[in-house]
Amino acid sequence: MNIFLTLDYELFSGANPGSVENTIIKPTEKLLDIGDKYGAKFVFFVDSGYLVKLSKYIDKYPQAKSDYEKVVEQLKMLDEKGHDIQLHVHPHWEDCTYDGAWHMDTSRFRIHHFSKEEIADILSRYKKALTDIVGDKVFAYRAGGWCLQPFDKLKDALKKEGITLDSTAYEDGYNSSATHYFDFRGMPSKTLYSFEDDPVKEDEKGFFTQVPISTYDVNPWFFWKFAYYKKFGKNEHKTYGDGIGAGGTSNSSMLRMLTRPTKSLVSMDGLRASLLIKALDANSKKDKDGNLVVIGHPKAVTPFSLDALDKFLAYAKQNDHKVLTFNKYIKNI
Numbered sequence: 001m002n003i004f005l006t007l008d009y010e011l012f013s014g015a016n017p018g019s020v021e022n023t024i025i026k027p028t029e030k031l032l033d034i035g036d037k038y039g040a041k042f043v044f045f046v047d048s049g050y051l052v053k054l055s056k057y058i059d060k061y062p063q064a065k066s067d068y069e070k071v072v073e074q075l076k077m078l079d080e081k082g083h084d085i086q087l088h089v090h091p092h093w094e095d096c097t098y099d100g101a102w103h104m105d106t107s108r109f110r111i112h113h114f115s116k117e118e119i120a121d122i123l124s125r126y127k128k129a130l131t132d133i134v135g136d137k138v139f140a141y142r143a144g145g146w147c148l149q150p151f152d153k154l155k156d157a158l159k160k161e162g163i164t165l166d167s168t169a170y171e172d173g174y175n176s177s178a179t180h181y182f183d184f185r186g187m188p189s190k191t192l193y194s195f196e197d198d199p200v201k202e203d204e205k206g207f208f209t210q211v212p213i214s215t216y217d218v219n220p221w222f223f224w225k226f227a228y229y230k231k232f233g234k235n236e237h238k239t240y241g242d243g244i245g246a247g248g249t250s251n252s253s254m255l256r257m258l259t260r261p262t263k264s265l266v267s268m269d270g271l272r273a274s275l276l277i278k279a280l281d282a283n284s285k286k287d288k289d290g291n292l293v294v295i296g297h298p299k300a301v302t303p304f305s306l307d308a309l310d311k312f313l314a315y316a317k318q319n320d321h322k323v324l325t326f327n328k329y330i331k332n333i
């Protein structure tokens, strides 16, 4: 398979977003140490709204300036080393303020809280923040919180910004809450397809390419273990990231996961990284020439997850799977 190791490069969205050093810089370096052993490159979906907002405070606050410089420097280094820098949009940064510490406001978490004109402006500014750093290489999108639908509100703006690829959808994905909405149920069971008006409806003549995040059927025992380690886990299960996320899994979906098999995202985060090899085998069995898109977050890296990623990359190499970036592969097909 073609493996894409995608990482949403971002702080937490809760009241304490975490420090840049521990939540982004350090865990990203640790991921690179593992990737470098195998010559594997990552795809970073960068939450550039954070950078746009942070840049407004660099003249007034030395901490903001140093955070900004650290992130820009790391993104430049990642680009130079051949990793992908792509666009991840969390529009709530529009409402957050800084006075030496962040005051988070996630009341407009979904991009759909904004008008079509505001969305066009947000996408344009957020993409420019990345192209200013890495040049004209940004053409892939991942929606913040998977909030990609209804797509008609974003479609024209994404086209205008030269975004041709989306990697947000995943099979059976559904969430409808006060903060989130997406419905990916019934999407094509393919690892790449074209679309135009709805990211989960194939349209052979469509402008956009969907490369969905891969899924894997996970047994309930895993989530029991997951809950246990969350509560009683030792240091190897502690994240380097030091912030707090917004919200969590609802009680009803937790109950579902603890009682019957559920489709879960193929992820390199925390304990989930222990399922990577099984997920690769299962997906490869279905479509050996297809794509395996793994999701992850520097903020969710743990010593345990790094070890599991190391084993996964060794296994992938042994079995002739390729680890690619979107710039290296998708752009040329």
Ligand SMILES: [Zn+2]
Pocket: 008, 010, 047, 088, 090, 144, 145
């Ligand atoms: Zn995100």
